[in-house]
Amino acid sequence: MNHPLTIYNTIKRKKEQFVPLHEPNVGIYVCGPTVYGDPHLGHARPAITFDLLFRYLKHLGYKVRYVRNITDVGHLENDADEGEDKIAKKAKLDQLEPMEVVQYYLNRYHQAMDALNVLPPSIEPHASGHIIEQIEFVKKILDAGYAYESEGSIYFDVEKYNKDHHYGKLSGRNIEELLNTTRVLDGQSEKRNSADFALWKKASPEHIMHWPSPWSEGFPGWHLECSAMGTKYLGEEFDIHGGGMDLLFPHHECEIAQSVAALGKETVKHWMHNNMITINGQKMGKSLGNFITLEQFFSGDHALLSQPFSAMTIRFFILQAHYRSTVDFSSEALVASEKGLQRLMEAYENLNKLVPSATSTVDVKGIREKCYEAMNDDLNSPIVISHLFDATRSINTVLSGAATISAEDLEELKAVFNLFLFDILGMTKTEESSSANLEVYGKAIDLLLQMRIEAKANKDWATADKIRNELTALGFEIKDTKEGFEWKLNS
Incomplete structure (x- = not known):
């Protein structure tokens, strides 16, 4: 064959x-x-x-x-x-x-x-x-x-x-x-x-x-x-x-x-x-008690899961291994994939923050060809991802001020990310926040409401009212309690 x-x-x-x-x-x-x-x-x-x-x-x-x-x-x-x-x-x-x-x-x-x-x-x-x-x-x-x-x-x-x-x-x-x-x-x-x-x-x-x-x-x-x-x-x-x-x-x-x-x-x-997806070297299956539905991944409702995982994290996790290789599942591996995907998404967002210079001190010209070579080599998606991580390091170096990038190279990086990360690997730009982002999101709201409590204690009613009114206008429902506060976002 x-x-x-x-x-x-x-x-x-x-x-x-x-x-x-x-x-x-x-x-x-x-x-x-x-x-x-x-x-x-x-x-x-x-x-x-x-x-x-x-x-x-x-x-x-x-x-x-x-x-x-x-x-x-x-x-x-x-x-x-x-x-x-x-x-x-x-x-x-x-x-x-x-x-x-x-x-x-x-x-x-x-x-x-x-x-x-x-x-x-x-x-x-x-x-x-x-x-x-x-x-x-x-x-x-x-x-x-x-x-x-x-x-x-x-x-x-x-x-x-x-x-x-x-x-x-x-x-x-x-x-x-x-x-x-x-x-x-x-x-x-x-x-x-x-x-x-x-x-x-x-x-x-x-x-x-x-x-x-x-x-x-x-x-x-x-x-x-x-x-x-x-x-x-x-x-x-x-x-x-x-x-x-x-x-x-x-x-x-x-x-x-x-x-x-x-x-x-x-x-x-x-x-x-x-190839197969395994858990501790065993094929995932109902008879072994290690069977996890996609809905359980999305909700986190399974004993083997430490948290919910987004659909894009699942997709990225699978594409990080070559399709002919086995993929050994663990919640820790999914957490690592979630962080890796978040890093790439942040790099893409940071491209819009970069100010082009007359010349580049980072080398990004060969990334497109390397990604094509990997795809032509039996759909080697993990190598494509590794090249995107290389590009991410260049983006972060420019963002820190330690390097420069020309307008031409900046546009090339944007095109490479759009083509390989989104069009070919199929990641989505409008994905709902990952569980890690949701945790940070919740902490930010808690911080604002804690500042509101401190403002009330200092009789700074203007600040306290402003925080509550602004959050209410954004769709949050705020409830004061004996312990402090409760909040939820109305759908």
Whole structure:
């Protein structure tokens, strides 16, 4: 498989070729969430990773079609071919329609993505809305001889496929290992071997979501949706397919096999996988008790969090690591990210305070090129951030009076920050105050009201009234108490 480092050069060459107007220069397909629970940090990382790619390719001038699917059917509890559908199970527990569950959690997912400043994809198809396409894809695989029917279900014949192709090429596995180590589950006796996976499952009487097909009343297998929707919207060959590292096997491995079986060729030119987020070296997950939703990050309402963290702090925290590296979560690491982001934001604000001189004694001319080099090197966002910190040191040196900067260099620094910090890395200029800023904000109000108490004690009624009146005009509600005072900001 092609290494991700080749992506930029491959796309750069493609841009020089003639492309019909209705076709994108670059097609990207990313596996989106299964919407049966609140969005969490594991959802944030792939969303931010591929948002970075989307932003950068658009900045370079490519016409990008970015498809991010929504899994709302066929994802069973054990990620295999048995167990209850995750969304159907949630619907039964909450006494809701399955699509009601989907819509509720999809709304929450979109709200979280908006907060993280993740751009919406070009197309966001649902698996449940593409049943016909998935049935047609199964027919092609059957016609090619790489699938078989068993008791109304259709299974992909991995062993037969492997005789003609290499099943496991993406993850580096071989069929012998899979056949020897794959756990045989109760109820899977209708398969020819345990490595086979479902393309279509006959629905049991209690299964809520099912559709008619030539083989049975049933539902598509989990792996099938991406093959069907990816080729529908991006064609039989497209540039980039992405998702979390946990999807590499079996999900993406199965996608490759399905596409080769149905179309006679691989669909994806480049595979990109972001690595995991861990806590003390363990993958973040519900079963380990270290699962934290994005809403809990924003509110600080979790035992592992020392304080609330803003959406931009979460985004910055994720971008400080290369997307192929693991990110080990801790509240302390988030606090450090919050301070780092605040430092960059203050540097940007300080640019407007600098007075240009005739010449520069700080060297800022190479920062733009260095940032481009880092982005072209497999989206190396932490190196981009390090260059922005280098620029911050120059800004602070000029601000202190120890150096000078010309008008040309000052405008270049402003342009570099606007381009890389905001447009490409996706940080927002109008973000609400971070928790650290809120703490300082509160202390400032307390200080003013303490000055008001001292003014009253000195019978300086004019000053006391002025402080109260000015704060009231700004929307604060002030209440005098026996202990001193209370205040709140009316919304």
